[in-house]
Amino acid sequence: MRSPVREIFKKVDLASIYSFAGGYPDAATFPIDDIRRISAQVLEKYGAKALQYGATQGVPELREVIARRYGVPVENVQITTSSQQGIDVCTRVFVNPGDVVLTTAPTYLGALQSFKSYRADIRTLEEVRSMLTPATVTARGLVNGKGPDARIKFCYVIPDFQNPSGETMTLEERQKLVAMAREHDFLIIEDSPYRELRYSGDPVPTLCSLAPERTLHLGSFSKIFAPGFRLGWMIGPVELLDRVYVCKQSLDLCPPILDQYMAAEFMGSGALDANLRKSIALYRTKRDRMLSLLERYMPEGVSWTHPEGGLFLFLTLPEEIDTVALYDRALSAGVAYVAGSFFYPDGSHRNTMRLNFSFLDASRMEAGVQLLAKVIKNSALTQ
Amino acid sequence: MRSPVREIFKKVDLASIYSFAGGYPDAATFPIDDIRRISAQVLEKYGAKALQYGATQGVPELREVIARRYGVPVENVQITTSSQQGIDVCTRVFVNPGDVVLTTAPTYLGALQSFKSYRADIRTLEEVRSMLTPATVTARGLVNGKGPDARIKFCYVIPDFQNPSGETMTLEERQKLVAMAREHDFLIIEDSPYRELRYSGDPVPTLCSLAPERTLHLGSFSKIFAPGFRLGWMIGPVELLDRVYVCKQSLDLCPPILDQYMAAEFMGSGALDANLRKSIALYRTKRDRMLSLLERYMPEGVSWTHPEGGLFLFLTLPEEIDTVALYDRALSAGVAYVAGSFFYPDGSHRNTMRLNFSFLDASRMEAGVQLLAKVIKNSALTQ
Numbered sequence: 001m002r003s004p005v006r007e008i009f010k011k012v013d014l015a016s017i018y019s020f021a022g023g024y025p026d027a028a029t030f031p032i033d034d035i036r037r038i039s040a041q042v043l044e045k046y047g048a049k050a051l052q053y054g055a056t057q058g059v060p061e062l063r064e065v066i067a068r069r070y071g072v073p074v075e076n077v078q079i080t081t082s083s084q085q086g087i088d089v090c091t092r093v094f095v096n097p098g099d100v101v102l103t104t105a106p107t108y109l110g111a112l113q114s115f116k117s118y119r120a121d122i123r124t125l126e127e128v129r130s131m132l133t134p135a136t137v138t139a140r141g142l143v144n145g146k147g148p149d150a151r152i153k154f155c156y157v158i159p160d161f162q163n164p165s166g167e168t169m170t171l172e173e174r175q176k177l178v179a180m181a182r183e184h185d186f187l188i189i190e191d192s193p194y195r196e197l198r199y200s201g202d203p204v205p206t207l208c209s210l211a212p213e214r215t216l217h218l219g220s221f222s223k224i225f226a227p228g229f230r231l232g233w234m235i236g237p238v239e240l241l242d243r244v245y246v247c248k249q250s251l252d253l254c255p256p257i258l259d260q261y262m263a264a265e266f267m268g269s270g271a272l273d274a275n276l277r278k279s280i281a282l283y284r285t286k287r288d289r290m291l292s293l294l295e296r297y298m299p300e301g302v303s304w305t306h307p308e309g310g311l312f313l314f315l316t317l318p319e320e321i322d323t324v325a326l327y328d329r330a331l332s333a334g335v336a337y338v339a340g341s342f343f344y345p346d347g348s349h350r351n352t353m354r355l356n357f358s359f360l361d362a363s364r365m366e367a368g369v370q371l372l373a374k375v376i377k378n379s380a381l382t383q
Numbered sequence: 384m385r386s387p388v389r390e391i392f393k394k395v396d397l398a399s400i401y402s403f404a405g406g407y408p409d410a411a412t413f414p415i416d417d418i419r420r421i422s423a424q425v426l427e428k429y430g431a432k433a434l435q436y437g438a439t440q441g442v443p444e445l446r447e448v449i450a451r452r453y454g455v456p457v458e459n460v461q462i463t464t465s466s467q468q469g470i471d472v473c474t475r476v477f478v479n480p481g482d483v484v485l486t487t488a489p490t491y492l493g494a495l496q497s498f499k500s501y502r503a504d505i506r507t508l509e510e511v512r513s514m515l516t517p518a519t520v521t522a523r524g525l526v527n528g529k530g531p532d533a534r535i536k537f538c539y540v541i542p543d544f545q546n547p548s549g550e551t552m553t554l555e556e557r558q559k560l561v562a563m564a565r566e567h568d569f570l571i572i573e574d575s576p577y578r579e580l581r582y583s584g585d586p587v588p589t590l591c592s593l594a595p596e597r598t599l600h601l602g603s604f605s606k607i608f609a610p611g612f613r614l615g616w617m618i619g620p621v622e623l624l625d626r627v628y629v630c631k632q633s634l635d636l637c638p639p640i641l642d643q644y645m646a647a648e649f650m651g652s653g654a655l656d657a658n659l660r661k662s663i664a665l666y667r668t669k670r671d672r673m674l675s676l677l678e679r680y681m682p683e684g685v686s687w688t689h690p691e692g693g694l695f696l697f698l699t700l701p702e703e704i705d706t707v708a709l710y711d712r713a714l715s716a717g718v719a720y721v722a723g724s725f726f727y728p729d730g731s732h733r734n735t736m737r738l739n740f741s742f743l744d745a746s747r748m749e750a751g752v753q754l755l756a757k758v759i760k761n762s763a764l765t766q
Contacts, residue, residue, distance in 0.1 A: 003632045027431035035434070035641075039422045048410035051418070051609035081464055081613070082635040092500075113633035117475075226434035228640030230464070249386045250496035252465040256639050257611030258418075 001116050003109060004342050018368030020355040021336040023163065023311055026286070029279040030226045034271045035262065042261040054257045056249050057241075058233070062264035066219070066233050069267065078241045078248070081255045083193055083220035083232030087156070088114045089251065090189050090216055093243045094153045095120045102155035106314070106343030106352075108163045108191065111156055115345075120153075122345045154187035154216075155180075159207060161194040161310025164343045164354035168308055171204050178211040186214075187240070193220035193232075194310035196276060199284035201308040208235055216240060221263050223311070224276055229259045283311075283358055286365070290357035293366055297373035299380065304355075311358040314340060317351045317376060324350055326379050335371045384499050386492060387725050401751030403738040404719040406546065406694055409669070412662040413609045417654045418645065425644040437640045439632050440624075441616070445647040449602070449616050452650065461624045461631070464638045466576055466603035466615030470539070471497045472634065473572050473599055476626050477536045478503045485538035489697070489726030489735075491546045491574065494539055498728075503536075505728045537570035537599075538563075542590060544577040544693025547726045547737035551691055554587050561594040569597075570623070576603035576615075577693035579659060582667035584691035591618055599623060604646050606694070607659055612642045666694075666741055669748070673740035676749055680756035682763065687738075694741040697723060700734045700759060707733055709762050718754045 042050055057063065058079025067074040080086040087110065095101060097119035103111065105124035115122050155177065159169040169177075181188050190207040208217035216236040221229055234244060248254075266272050287307065294304055294315075301318040317323065323339040330337065340352025360368055425433055440446065441462025450457040463469040470493065478484060480502035486494065488507035498505050538560065542552040552560075564571050573590040591600035599619040604612055617627060649655050670690065677687055677698075684701040700706065706722040713720065723735025743751055 002629050022436070024436060027435060030431050030434045032426060032430060032434065036423060036426050039426070040419060043415060043419050043422070047415060048413050051413045051415065051611040052410060053405070053407060053605075053610045081639075084633070085635045088634055110633060110636070117630065117633055222436075227436045228434040230635055230637070230639045246385050247500065250384075250467070250493060250500055251471055251634075252468045252613055253493070254613070256464075256613045256642055259639060259642065 001113050003113060004338060017331065017334045017336050018364055018371060019336040019359060020357070020368060020372070021338050022359060023356060024359040025223055025227060025279075025311070026282060026358050026361075029275065029282060031266070031271060031275045034266060034275065035226070038262050038265045038269075038271070039258075042258065042265055046261055050258045050261050052257065054254045054260070056245055056254050058255055059257060059260045059264065061268070062260045063233075065264050065268040066235075070219075070235060072235055075238055076235055076241065078234045078236075078244055079255045079260060080218070080232040080234055080248075081252055082230040083191065083218045083222070084110050085251070086216075086218040086232050086234050087111050087189070087191060089244055089247050090154070090218075091115055091118045091120065093247050094187060100152045102152055102186070103345070104157055104162070105345065106164050106340060106349070107156065107345075108158055109338075109342055111191065112343075112345055115156075123152075124345055152184060152186040154189050156189040156191065157207070158191045158193075159204070160192060161197065161307050161312070163194070163310070164312050164338070164340065165314040166305045166307030166310055166312045167314075168201075168204060174204065174207055174210055178207065181211060181214055188215040190215050190217045192217055193223055195219075196224050197280060197283060197311070198309040199280060199287055213237055216244075224272060224279070225263055225266055229256075229263060231255060231259055231263050283309075286357050286362070287313075289362055289365060290355070290369070293369040297369050299373060299377045301380070302376065311356055312354055313357060315353045315355060316340075317353070318380060319351055321376065321379050322350045323353045326375065329379070330372065330375045333371055333375050335368050335375065337372065384496050386496060387721065400714065400717045400719050401747055401754060402719040402742060403740070403751060403755070404721050405742060406739060407742040408606055408610060408662075408694070409665060409741050409744075412658065412665060414649070414654060414658045417649060417658065418609070421645050421648045421652075421654070422641075425641065425648055429644055433641045433644050435640065437637045437643070439628055439637050441638055442640060442643045442647065444651070445643045446616075448647050448651040449618075453602075453618060455618055458621050459618055459624065461617040461619075461627055462638045462643060463601070463615040463617055463631075464635055465613040466574065466601045466605070467493050468634070469599075469601040469615050469617050470494050470572070470574060472627055472630050473537065473601075474498055474501045474503065476630050477570065483535045485535055485569070486728070487540055487545070488728065489547050489723060489732070490539065490728075491541055492721075492725055494574065495726075495728055498539075506535075507728055535567060535569040537572050539572040539574065540590070541574045541576075542587070543575060544580065544690050544695070546577070546693070547695050547697050547721070547723065549688045549690030549693055549696040551584075551587060557587065557590055557593055561590065564594060564597055571598040573598050573600045575600055576606055578602075579607050580663060580666060580694070581692040582663060582670055596620055599627075607655060607662070608646055608649055612639075612646060614638060614642055614646050666692075669740050669745070670696075672745055672748060673738070673752070676752040680752050682756060682760045684763070685759065694739050695737055696740060698736045698738060699723075700736070701763060702734055704759065704762050705733045706736045709758065712762070713755065713758045716754055716758050718751050718758065720755065 063074050063077040066077050091114045095118050098121055101115050101120040101122050188207050208215040218234055220232040304315045305313045307313050337353045341347050341350045446457050446460040449460050474497045478501050481504055484498050484503040484505050571590050591598040602616045604614040687698045688696045690696050720736045724730050724733045
C-alpha cells in the first residue's frame, strides 16, 4: 500500500500550492542556531565516537536524558530510527499474518501501511466507547478463538491529539482500554508524537503510566526537535524491548550516532524546553487562526474537530461530497488536503478530510482556507 | 536470532581487549575536520530544508552524486538508512516465508539474521564453482517445483572482499552467476560495502554492470565516510526500486536528511576521494602487517585467506579446535574474534574464525595476534 500523502509530495512542489496535506512542522520551529552550535560541540566532545558504530539500543547519553525526562529507568528506553520504525518493528515482532490488531477508526495511515504489509487482521473500533466493553470484543469474535491466530496482539492508539482527528482520549477511556487489555492480555502501542504539543486543556496520564507492564510508548523527536533527524524512542517493559532490540539488529544495526548525540545535547541542556515553549505559542496561534478561518469561510454542513494540541484537525463534509474524487480539482485550484478515507482501513468516510494547521504561515493559511471552502461549495453545487 | 557480534559489544569494553571481532573502521579514517566544516556549510546552504521531512527515495542532491559516481541514471538510485536496511528491505519485499534465498557459505551474519527473520529457506552454495552449474541447482531441487513456493527469489553475494572470508569473486564466477540468474529468473543482491577499499590486484566488474536488469547493488557510506551516519544506497532497475520505495515508506518514511546532505557534500566535493586515498594506504599497511603477524605467530595447521581489500580475513584451524567453545577463554585472555560458524547458516565449520584487521592500531595488532596464537596453541594442547 502506497502512502497517498507521500505520493502527493512526489508530484507537487509544496511551495506552489496551499498545502494542508502533510504533517510537516513549521520550519520556524526548527532550532537551527542550536543545531549549528550543538553539532560543533558534539563533534568536539565525542570526536570519533560520534561517527563510529554504536549500541543497537541507542547511545547511553540519549537514553539517559529520555529516561530522566519521562521518569523511567534507562533500561526501559530503546532509541528508534524514527517513530515510524517503532510502529513497524512492533508489528514485525508481535504480529504474525492473520493476527488481530485493534485500532481506532480513523487512525494513522503509516501505521495502517505497516499493519497491512505484515498482513495483520485489522479490526477497527468505530466508537471508542462501544469498543471498550469486553462484551463487544467477545461478540466481534476477537478473543473467542483462543488459538494463536484468533488473538488480539495489540491495540494501537494515538491518545493525544490524534492523527488524523486531532482528538484526545479522556482518562476514563484510557482506563477502560487498559482494563480491557489486561482482561484479554494484549499489548498497547501508545503512539505519542504530539503529546508535548498541547495548546489548551490539561494533560491526561499516558497509557504507559497507567499500564506500564503492557504498553510500548512511542515518542518522536520530529515535532519537538526536527523531523530530518529521523529519531524516536520506545519506552516499555524490558522483556518486550529485548524482542524489539533483537529485531532492530537486522533492521539497521543502530540508529544514527551523531544525530543521537545532538538530540541528547538538545534535550539534556534545556534547549528543547526553551524551543518547545516557542513552538507551542506559535502553534496555538495557528490552531486558533485555523479554527476561526474555518468558522468564517466554510459553508453550512461542514463540521470539524477542535484539537487541544498536535498538528491536525478533521473535517466532515455533507454526505454527498467525495473528498477522494474532489482531490484533483482541489489540487488544480491550488490547495491540498488528505482525504479522510485513507485513514480508515476499509476506505469508508469518503466525506471527510484531514487538515494540517502547522505548516502554512498565517497569511497563506487564510488564502488556503478560502480556496478550499470555494472548492467545497462548488462541489456541493455540481453534485 | 541475535547477532553474536553485537552481543559481544554489549558485554565488553572494546578499549580493554584486543578486538579482532567487530567490523569497525579505524577511527583515524573518519574525516572529522571535513565533517565539522561540511556540517556548518550544509546548515548554511540548505537551512530548514536540511531539517524537514524529505523524499522517501532520498534527497536529490545525494542521489545525483551517487548516480554520477557510479555512472547510472538518478532514477536508478534509492538511498537507504544503512545498507543493512537495504538487505532487510530486499528480503521483506521479495521473499515470502519458505521462498528460497541462495547465498554463499560463509556469508554475512546480518544478512542471515534478516533471511531467518522472514523465514526464508536459505540454501548455501558450499563451493562457488560447484554451485554455478544449472545442473547442480536443478539437482538440489531449487527450481523443479515451479510453484511460487519453490522458486529462488534471489541470490545474495558480497563479491568484493567478502565478509567474513575476505575473498573476491573472479569475473568468470560472476558471469556464471549472472547466466544462472538469467536462466532461472532470479534476482541478484550484490552487497558491496567494501568495494572502494581495494589494496592490491585489479577491480572486477560489478554484478550490477553485468546484469543491470536483475541486480540490486547495495552500497554503504559506513566504510568510506563514517558508520555513524547509517547511510547506504541501492542501485537497480526502476521497477524493483519502486517496490522497495513503497516498503520504505512504512519503514521510516525517509532517510535522515541532514546526514544525507552532508554525505552529498562529502562525496560531491572530492573530499571523499581524498579521504579514501588515505584510508586505503592505511588499511593496506594494516592488512600487510596482519598477514605477516599471522605468518610469524600462528602455529602449524592454521591457514588464512589473503584478501585484496576490505576489513576481514578468515582463519581455518585444525579440525579438532572449536572456536565457539574457545571463545570465552580467548576473551578472558583479552582477545576477541568472531567464531566462523556464525557465518554458516547451519552453524558448521566450528574450526574457523573471522578476524578484522581495520580496527586495531599497529602495536596493539601485534600483541593481539601473539595472544590469539597462544590461546590457539594452548587449546590444541588441551584437546
